[in-house]
Amino acid sequence: MAPCFSSPTAQRLLTIIRKNKARAREMRVLFLGLDNAGKTTILKRVTGGDVSSVSPTLGFNIMSLVRGDHTLNVWDVGGQRTLRPYWRNYFESTDAVVWVVDSSDSLRLDDAAAELRALLSEERLAGATLLVFANKQDLAGSLSHEQIRDALGLEAIASHKWRIVPCSAISGVGLDEGLDWVVGEVAGRLYWSGRKTEAAVVASSDVEQSAVAPAPAAGSAVHV
Numbered sequence: 001m002a003p004c005f006s007s008p009t010a011q012r013l014l015t016i017i018r019k020n021k022a023r024a025r026e027m028r029v030l031f032l033g034l035d036n037a038g039k040t041t042i043l044k045r046v047t048g049g050d051v052s053s054v055s056p057t058l059g060f061n062i063m064s065l066v067r068g069d070h071t072l073n074v075w076d077v078g079g080q081r082t083l084r085p086y087w088r089n090y091f092e093s094t095d096a097v098v099w100v101v102d103s104s105d106s107l108r109l110d111d112a113a114a115e116l117r118a119l120l121s122e123e124r125l126a127g128a129t130l131l132v133f134a135n136k137q138d139l140a141g142s143l144s145h146e147q148i149r150d151a152l153g154l155e156a157i158a159s160h161k162w163r164i165v166p167c168s169a170i171s172g173v174g175l176d177e178g179l180d181w182v183v184g185e186v187a188g189r190l191y192w193s194g195r196k197t198e199a200a201v202v203a204s205s206d207v208e209q210s211a212v213a214p215a216p217a218a219g220s221a222v223h224v
């Protein structure tokens with residue numbers, strides 16, 4: 001017998017399938033790195049904000065970035081030493097980690113490498129895609145992305161799909177390349193597994209800071 005697509009049951013089924021497909025186009029992306037690395041500036045830059053007035057993030061920012069037909073629910077968490085213990089509050093359901101490095105800060109590269117190693121050993125981040133932004137390439141004397149790659153020991157990482165992209169949050173160079181790679185990687189994985197993602201967050205175009213938080217509920221904090 002031919003299937004009847006107009007029956008109420010079939011209609012309900014089609015609605016569920018469409019909703020699941022729409023949800024599959026969302027991904028949760030966590031921006032982390034030492035303080036002063038340039039996380040917030042990168043996000044301001046890609047959302048068209050004013051990059052000349054960025055102050056240290058004392059809690060977290062959340063924003064939605066629409067790239068093609070995908071929506072990135074982005075969490076930008078402050079990187080000061082006293083805030084790093086809070087990072088774990090944001091790990092749940094993370095599809096990609098964007099690890100931002102200040103390429104001009106060679107003195108703290110060891111610190112960045114140690115923090116990244118600790119992050120990658122977290123069970124709740126297993127399977128997350130890793131993009132490293134070697135930021136501040138516009139500054140004279142910045143280390144190259146190859147030097148950053150070696151200092152962070154990226155080539156030894158077998159647990160996560162990773163890539164390093166040189167960039168500058170000030171000029172914008174490299175930002176699209178990095179984010180497009182994240183979207184491509186995560187989308188391929190999510191579509192393949194058919195995994196559902198969290199509720200939609202309202203799109204917006206600027207970054208606003210929130211206070212240091214206890215574990216945020218998925219998709220509950222909006223704005224920026």
Ligand SMILES: Nc1nc2c(ncn2[C@@H]2O[C@H](COP(=O)(O)OP(=O)(O)OP(=O)(O)O)[C@@H](O)[C@H]2O)c(=O)[nH]1
Nearest residue numbers: 035036037038039040041056057079136168169170
């Ligand atoms: N020259 C240059 N300066 C940058 C770049 N990216 C960020 N900065 C500067 O670096 C400083 C820190 O940038 P933020 O975006 O606040 O760094 P952050 O990683 O968000 O720092 P926390 O919020 O403390 O974790 C600011 O003064 C930015 O203007 C860049 O690509 N080039």
Ligand SMILES: [Mg+2]
Nearest residue numbers: 039040056057
């Ligand atoms: Mg910040």
